[in-house]
Amino acid sequence: MSQHGGNDAQGYWRATLGLLTKILIVWFVCSFGAGILFADALNTIKLGGYPLGFWFAHQGSMYIFIALIFYYAKKMGDIDREFDVHED
Amino acid sequence: MDLQTTIYLVVGASFALYIGIAIWARAGSTSEFYVAGGGVPPVMNGMATAADWMSAASFISMAGLIANMGYGGGLFLMGWTGGYVLLAMLLAPYLRKFGKFTVPQFIGDRFYSKTASTVAVLCLLTASITYIIGQMTGVGVAFSRFLGVSSETGIYVGMGIVFMYAVFGGMKGITYTQVAQYIVLIFAYTIPAIFISMNLTGNPIPQLGLGSGFTGTDMALLTKLDQVVTELGFGKYTTTTAGSTLNMFVYTMSLMIGTAGLPHVIMRFFTVPRVKDARSSAGWALIFIAILYTTAPAVAAMAKLNLHGTVNTAVKAGGDLYAVEASIKAEERPDWMKRWEKTGLLKFEDKNGDGRIQYYNDKTKNADAKAKADAAGWKGNELTVNADIIVLANPEIALLPNWVIALVAAGGLAAALSTAAGLLMAISAAVSHDLIKGVFVPNISEKGELLAGKIAMAVAIVISGWLGLNPPGFAAGTVALAFGIAASSLFPAIMMGIFSKKMNKEGAIAGMLAGLFITLFYVFAHKGIFFIKGTDFLPLIGGANSFFGITPEAFGAVGALFNFIVAFAVDKVTKEPPEHIQHMVEAVRIPRGSKAVDGAH
Numbered sequence: 001m002s003q004h005g006g007n008d009a010q011g012y013w014r015a016t017l018g019l020l021t022k023i024l025i026v027w028f029v030c031s032f033g034a035g036i037l038f039a040d041a042l043n044t045i046k047l048g049g050y051p052l053g054f055w056f057a058h059q060g061s062m063y064i065f066i067a068l069i070f071y072y073a074k075k076m077g078d079i080d081r082e083f084d085v086h087e088d
Numbered sequence: 089m090d091l092q093t094t095i096y097l098v099v100g101a102s103f104a105l106y107i108g109i110a111i112w113a114r115a116g117s118t119s120e121f122y123v124a125g126g127g128v129p130p131v132m133n134g135m136a137t138a139a140d141w142m143s144a145a146s147f148i149s150m151a152g153l154i155a156n157m158g159y160g161g162g163l164f165l166m167g168w169t170g171g172y173v174l175l176a177m178l179l180a181p182y183l184r185k186f187g188k189f190t191v192p193q194f195i196g197d198r199f200y201s202k203t204a205s206t207v208a209v210l211c212l213l214t215a216s217i218t219y220i221i222g223q224m225t226g227v228g229v230a231f232s233r234f235l236g237v238s239s240e241t242g243i244y245v246g247m248g249i250v251f252m253y254a255v256f257g258g259m260k261g262i263t264y265t266q267v268a269q270y271i272v273l274i275f276a277y278t279i280p281a282i283f284i285s286m287n288l289t290g291n292p293i294p295q296l297g298l299g300s301g302f303t304g305t306d307m308a309l310l311t312k313l314d315q316v317v318t319e320l321g322f323g324k325y326t327t328t329t330a331g332s333t334l335n336m337f338v339y340t341m342s343l344m345i346g347t348a349g350l351p352h353v354i355m356r357f358f359t360v361p362r363v364k365d366a367r368s369s370a371g372w373a374l375i376f377i378a379i380l381y382t383t384a385p386a387v388a389a390m391a392k393l394n395l396h397g398t399v400n401t402a403v404k405a406g407g408d409l410y411a412v413e414a415s416i417k418a419e420e421r422p423d424w425m426k427r428w429e430k431t432g433l434l435k436f437e438d439k440n441g442d443g444r445i446q447y448y449n450d451k452t453k454n455a456d457a458k459a460k461a462d463a464a465g466w467k468g469n470e471l472t473v474n475a476d477i478i479v480l481a482n483p484e485i486a487l488l489p490n491w492v493i494a495l496v497a498a499g500g501l502a503a504a505l506s507t508a509a510g511l512l513m514a515i516s517a518a519v520s521h522d523l524i525k526g527v528f529v530p531n532i533s534e535k536g537e538l539l540a541g542k543i544a545m546a547v548a549i550v551i552s553g554w555l556g557l558n559p560p561g562f563a564a565g566t567v568a569l570a571f572g573i574a575a576s577s578l579f580p581a582i583m584m585g586i587f588s589k590k591m592n593k594e595g596a597i598a599g600m601l602a603g604l605f606i607t608l609f610y611v612f613a614h615k616g617i618f619f620i621k622g623t624d625f626l627p628l629i630g631g632a633n634s635f636f637g638i639t640p641e642a643f644g645a646v647g648a649l650f651n652f653i654v655a656f657a658v659d660k661v662t663k664e665p666p667e668h669i670q671h672m673v674e675a676v677r678i679p680r681g682s683k684a685v686d687g688a689h
Contacts, residue, residue, distance in 0.1 A: 048299035049308025057162030058385040069371035
């Protein structure tokens, strides 16, 4: 059960924002980073017939987005329970 | 059975299925449309969301644009999926906890002001109507081919059917209809892709086929495509960006935050039973969306290669693309080209009078390609293909069986109709519930509210159909403008409403108006005031794309930034929101104590 006495709204919000920041960094790096800003550099690497930068823009970032949402949903559930604010 | 009959049969059967399900779902459930998600398993809810979300722009237009743009087209793929990450984390769970079912209601309550909710309705209407213009363009394309008429006539027919569909479907629990529409459209999209991938690469999974070798050669498919298009003077497929890297960056950002700010998408997450479900249902929706979105780049590249291969035999056989006998004779062109010529969306003109079709980039900056074309006696590109027809024509280009072609027609119509209906619902709710009942005539009867909603729908269809006759761009480009408008106006206001306890009504209203105004100003400068042809005012802003080379479709992210800056500046010099509002924000942040959604003010 909770080690925060169940009424630590600030701590809960801090933990939430921490998780959001981590996920947004991955979100940004795989789409805007690998898919756009560094696409040219990554294109020198091949993934099968795909240049890697092109692959991130046309395939890879989408798979990562799906994984991120489910990771978020699971981790938020953990945080909810840790701070005892989950729904019944 | 001939093609036209098969199309009528398949499309007719799919319509019968939707109507049948709508009647069955209505008989079996007494719950209202707004809580339809409550009793629906999360997986099915995800499918319905995906159908609601994936429109004519995704189904009909996107792969064609990617085929034209190459690598740069990836901005649609990343932009229209990446927004779900933002939606799931930044908005959906908190709006679900808030427990009202329209976006203007949230903005009105959070910013304790009817003015704020009226401004939100204005933003919502501008974005949604622009979005429907894009749908109408797509519907016009689908119907013109399906009925063998011009695309104008196609739009008129489409307007009629969308209206009947929205009025009829909007009254019932349409979730199950949308599940059926998702199934039709996803099969319609993936089956031809599987056939074509198998043909070109021997790999039945399009996502893998795109990265495989081109059958009959030792080259990767993408390498082959790169080679063919550069030789014909087009940009290299796997590296051509959309404008500049900066433009591609802000364009992708606009689509992402626009996705998170579009009211008809957000509404979907109000109907799940718990806050917990709001988080994961975005993930389920994205899985179903990604099945189409990861197939689209394969459709795009393969259709492009097939199209070049159709008019130039040297593409598949190898050898000189500029040889005389490589270009096919016009009179031997395949039937599908003749069928699409009738719609006016595919045109062939024999400029050098040699009776053959030369398809290349006559405005190329590639000196090598230009010299070769001149040497071969080519007098300009002779084939123009509207990007919006690529997906619908794709199975015909690949010479697939008739039932596959018919299935694609049904899929395109399912995509356009389900989204148009969803948008019209959002418009009618905003006008009748938030504007008329919420602000102007609080004691309006339920019947009056319903009538106002239907009139709003009809007006929206007429306006958008009329503007759809002279669309500001391809379906996907027009829809992108709608995302820019939502991104610059609604997303920042909702986000600040949740993440900033101190944001007050003055800041939010000023921010929304500033973001909406600057984005519309930039868009209208390029596309005409309210998209009316001839009213554009480019000289005033110093020429096309004058703001750091950013195109109007990509401007939403800049508008959103402007919105945030104006909001925080105004917030600093005006007084804090009242105590009870700050407590309300704290309560919204915590999942416990969520209640079922209700619509009351």
